Amino acid sequence: MPVSSTAVYQEIQNFYARQMRLLDEGDTQAWAETFESDGVFDANGLPEPVRGRENIQSSARKAWETLTAEGIQRRHWIGMLEVGEHADGTLLARSYALVLVTKRDDQTAIQTSTTCEDVLIRAGETVQVRYRTVRRDDRPDKQEA
Amino acid sequence: MPVSSTAVYQEIQNFYARQMRLLDEGDTQAWAETFESDGVFDANGLPEPVRGRENIQSSARKAWETLTAEGIQRRHWIGMLEVGEHADGTLLARSYALVLVTKRDDQTAIQTSTTCEDVLIRAGETVQVRYRTVRRDDRPDKQEA
Amino acid sequence: MPVSSTAVYQEIQNFYARQMRLLDEGDTQAWAETFESDGVFDANGLPEPVRGRENIQSSARKAWETLTAEGIQRRHWIGMLEVGEHADGTLLARSYALVLVTKRDDQTAIQTSTTCEDVLIRAGETVQVRYRTVRRDDRPDKQEA
Numbered sequence: 268m269p270v271s272s273t274a275v276y277q278e279i280q281n282f283y284a285r286q287m288r289l290l291d292e293g294d295t296q297a298w299a300e301t302f303e304s305d306g307v308f309d310a311n312g313l314p315e316p317v318r319g320r321e322n323i324q325s326s327a328r329k330a331w332e333t334l335t336a337e338g339i340q341r342r343h344w345i346g347m348l349e350v351g352e353h354a355d356g357t358l359l360a361r362s363y364a365l366v367l368v369t370k371r372d373d374q375t376a377i378q379t380s381t382t383c384e385d386v387l388i389r390a391g392e393t394v395q396v397r398y399r400t401v402r403r404d405d406r407p408d409k410q411e412a
Numbered sequence: 413m414p415v416s417s418t419a420v421y422q423e424i425q426n427f428y429a430r431q432m433r434l435l436d437e438g439d440t441q442a443w444a445e446t447f448e449s450d451g452v453f454d455a456n457g458l459p460e461p462v463r464g465r466e467n468i469q470s471s472a473r474k475a476w477e478t479l480t481a482e483g484i485q486r487r488h489w490i491g492m493l494e495v496g497e498h499a500d501g502t503l504l505a506r507s508y509a510l511v512l513v514t515k516r517d518d519q520t521a522i523q524t525s526t527t528c529e530d531v532l533i534r535a536g537e538t539v540q541v542r543y544r545t546v547r548r549d550d551r552p553d554k555q556e557a
Numbered sequence: 558m559p560v561s562s563t564a565v566y567q568e569i570q571n572f573y574a575r576q577m578r579l580l581d582e583g584d585t586q587a588w589a590e591t592f593e594s595d596g597v598f599d600a601n602g603l604p605e606p607v608r609g610r611e612n613i614q615s616s617a618r619k620a621w622e623t624l625t626a627e628g629i630q631r632r633h634w635i636g637m638l639e640v641g642e643h644a645d646g647t648l649l650a651r652s653y654a655l656v657l658v659t660k661r662d663d664q665t666a667i668q669t670s671t672t673c674e675d676v677l678i679r680a681g682e683t684v685q686v687r688y689r690t691v692r693r694d695d696r697p698d699k700q701e702a
Contacts, residue, residue, distance in 0.1 A: 281495070287492060345491075
């Protein structure tokens, strides 16, 4: 798959910054809209993939409420991004993702180190996630589960 | 506010890399010059905003000398950058910022996880910070203080 | 040295993402090919610089095998990138680099915080490392060793 253009690479950097901040700051409705309506969130930290925007939203909402009740601010850092572009405009974005957690008046800790692989599609002036695959580095055995 | 062009986004990435390295490696004079002469550094970790380039410089210098005396190398990582551009060329840059500290012959620790919001202005061939707002994730209560 | 173009800056971001993932996921042959045939890897964590692609490969291979035997997934994060471009096309890329390690079913830890300075050359449609200089923040005394 050909490497994306400079403009698309930068667009995806900006997309992730916005997308993760929506999640981290609790706007789970806008977060869910960054997925296709029948998008999938697949992670080896989950019992099974979360399917559809509505489930993605409610799952994120529940996690957000638990964290907030515990006084925890979570931050997702995406880095080491590679973007490939298919002829039909579909994108494959591979990255590393860290989840950091900070408790009120406490230290910041690394919750987990993962890789993230997204199939992204064009949606008007932005992109949406069609299929996200997250793999935690501490659970390599479950990568194929 | 419209999203910045690809060229401006990359320029700001490069700006932060240079700016933070100046601070981390003790060139606090050059660091201060990345702020407007009456620029402001506002952080919820500080008792009040630091106003003006001279105060920003002396404040950074004092922190640098304390760290150096303790054998600590500090590193600021900026990530998850979003850049918006006003019609008049003023920029709004939102990012996550981590402060890492490494003591001689010791482990590296995360000192703090923050968000950074900068109002940037054009200054010749570069940009300068007009107003920086840093919010530590461990002190959410002070966000409005 | 003039700051690189937007396209080159993005190309180098993509280069590091690919290069580090090759190393982190054990494709040390492809990793070594991102260096010039007589490229040098110089680090203040090493007794002496590693010279030549073959030695760079075997050194990386040995480290990979040790980590794998211990059930450790290592991840290199490059950030805070500055890229300068000489008139002859040679590039100077300065960055911060973190090494993170995750043991099976265990926490992720920061192994080390470093700076990385690469002299890069054009090699067909990609770039290669001619000379890499890595400095660990916990060993400042050895920077000139």
